Amino acid sequence: MKNMKDSQPLKPSSPNRTYLRKIIEKIKPEKTEKPKKRFIDREALTFICILSILISLILYDFKTGILSFLGCSFLVLIILIFFYRDILRYKPVYLKKKKMLLLLGFMMLLTLLVGRLFEHLFSVFSRGLGIESTFIHYFGIPLAIGSVIVVMIFDFHTAITFSLILSLMIGIWLKVSLMPLYVFVGCLVGAFSLFRVKKRSDIINAGLYISMINIIASLSILLILNQISFSSAYFSVVFSSINGFSVSAICFLALPALEKIFKVTTPISLMELLDIDHPLMKQLSVEAPGTYHHSMIVGSLAETASEVVGVNPLLAKVASYYHDIGKIRMPEYFIENQTGSISKHEKLNPHLSSMIIISHVKDGVELADEFNLPEIIKDVIQQHHGTTLVTYFYQKALKESDIPPSEQDYRYPGPKPQTKLAALIMLADMVEASARTLDDPTPARISSLVDKIIKNIFLDGQLDDCEITLKNLDEIKKKFEYVLTGIFHRRIPYPEIKK
Secondary structure, three states, rough: HHHHHHOOOOHHHHHHHHHHHHHHHHHHOOOOOOOOOOOOOOOHHHHHHHHHHOOOOOOOOOOOHHHHHHHHHHHHHHHHHHHHHHHHHOOHHHHOHHHHHHHHHHHHHHHHHHHHHHHHHHHHHHHHHHOOOOOEEEHHHOHHOOOOOOOHOOHHHHHHHHHHHHHHOOOOOOOOOHHHHHHHEEEEEEHHHHOOOOOOOHHHHHHHHHHHHHHHHHHHHHHHHOOOOOHHHHHHHHHHHHHHHHHHHHHHHHHHHHHHOOOOOOHHHHHHOOOOOHHHHHHHHHHHHHHHHHHHHHHHHHHHHHHHHHHOOOHHHHHHHHOOOOHHOOOHHOOOHHHOOOOOOHHHOOHHHHHHHHHHHHHHHHHHHOOOHEEEEEHHHHOOOOOOHHHHHHHHHHOOOOOOOHHHHHHOOOOOOHHHHHHHHHHHHHHHHHOOOOOOOHHHHHEEEEEEEEHHHOOOOOOOOOOOHHHHHHHHHHHHHHHHHHHHOOOOOOOOOOO
8 A cells, every 4th residue: 555655646647737727717807797896985085085174274274264275175185086096006005005095194194294384484484584585485395205205115106196296285285386396396306316225325315316406496486487686596595405404304203203103114124124233134144054045045036036026126135034034943953954964854753844844934923023023024924935835744744654644734824925025035935945956056957947946836826816927927037047047157176286
C-alpha cells in the first residue's frame, strides 16, 4: 500500500488545460444580470450633505442674508458630488474604507479653517501696515496645505482633484476672480513637489517652491488687474513668501497628528521604518540573519517590479523588509537560519513541523501590533502566504503515513492577497526562496523557474481576490528575471599569485 501511495501522481496530469480554463473563466462575461449602479450611494449622499453644510458655514459671509448661505450650500454640494464621482471612477478603494472618506472631508474642513484663521490675521496685519489694496493679503493664505497632505496620504490624482475642488470653493469665499487660479497653481506645485517624497527636507523644499511660484503668480495677477506699483509688488512678494513657509510649518505639525488619529501611513513614516536601526530590523539581523538577507532581496525584487503594477515602490520595499518578522520567534526552524548540517525538523513529525512554519505569520502580526506597524504592513504579513500549501512537509507526510493526511492541515490560514502589494510580496518571496535552490543559476534556468513559480501561484487560485492582471504577471516576471540574473551572475576565477 505504501509503495502504491508513493507512485501516485500528486498533481493533475494536464496542468496546461487547467491553466487555460482559469484564464477563460476570468475573461468570459458573467451571464447573471448585474444590479444597476446608483449615481450616488445614500450613505455617501448623507455624508456629502453634512459636509457641504459645514463647509458653507466656513465660507459664508455672515453680513449677507440666508439666501446667500443657501446658494453657497447648493454650489458646494454640486462640487462635492463631482469629487465623489471622480473618486468612485478612479480610486474606488478609498470608498471601501469609511476612514479614508472621513479623512478627505476632514482635510477639506481643516484647510478652509486654516485659511479663515490666516485671512483674519493677515487682514489685521495689512490694516496695521496701511496697505490700501483689499486683496493683497489673500496671497499669504496657506491653502496649499490641503493638497500637500493629501498627496502624501492618498495619491497624486486625488491631490489634483482636491486642489481643483478647493480652488472653486475659494472663489465662492473670497469673490476675487483670479484667486481660484492663484490657489490652484500653488496647490499643483505642492502636489508635484511631494509626489515622490523621500525625506523630511522635501517638505521644506516644497514650501520653497510654493513661495517661488506664488510670487510669480501674485505679480502676474497685479499686472492683469493693472494694480502694479512698488508698494503692492513688495507686499505681494512678502505675503507670497510667507504662504509657502507656512505650508511647510503646518505640514510638519499636522502630519504626525493625522497619522496617529486616522492610523494612516505616509512616506515620512515609511522612511522611518526603512531605517535598519529600527528595533525589529536590528533584532531580525542579529537573531535571524538568513531571513534578514532574504527580506533585503525580496525588497529589491518588489521595489523593481512595483511601478509596473501601480504600487508605491517605497511601500513595497518596507513591506518586504517586515513580511517575515515572525521568524524572529523561532529562527532556527527555518532553513535560511540553520547553521549546522542537522535540521531541527528531523526529529519532528511533518504536521508539527508545518505548524511551526505556518505560525510565523501569526507571530509576525503579533510583533507588528507590539511595535505599532501600519495596518497596510500588517495586512501584507498576514496575506503574503495566502492559503498556499507547505509542500515539503505535506509530501513527507504522504510518504510516511498509510492514511493520506488532510491537505487543509498543511495550508496557511490566509487570507489570500487582497491587494496588488500583497500579491507582489507573495510572488517575490516565493521566487527568491526558490532561486536559492538552483545549482547552476543561468539566465535560462532563472527564467524557467520564475515562470513556473508564478504559474503555480496563479493555478492555485492565490491571486483570485486581488486586482492583478495577466499582463501585470508578465511584466513582474521580466523584472524578477532581470534582478535575479544580476544577483546570481557568473564570476571569472581569480588566478593565485605565485610567490
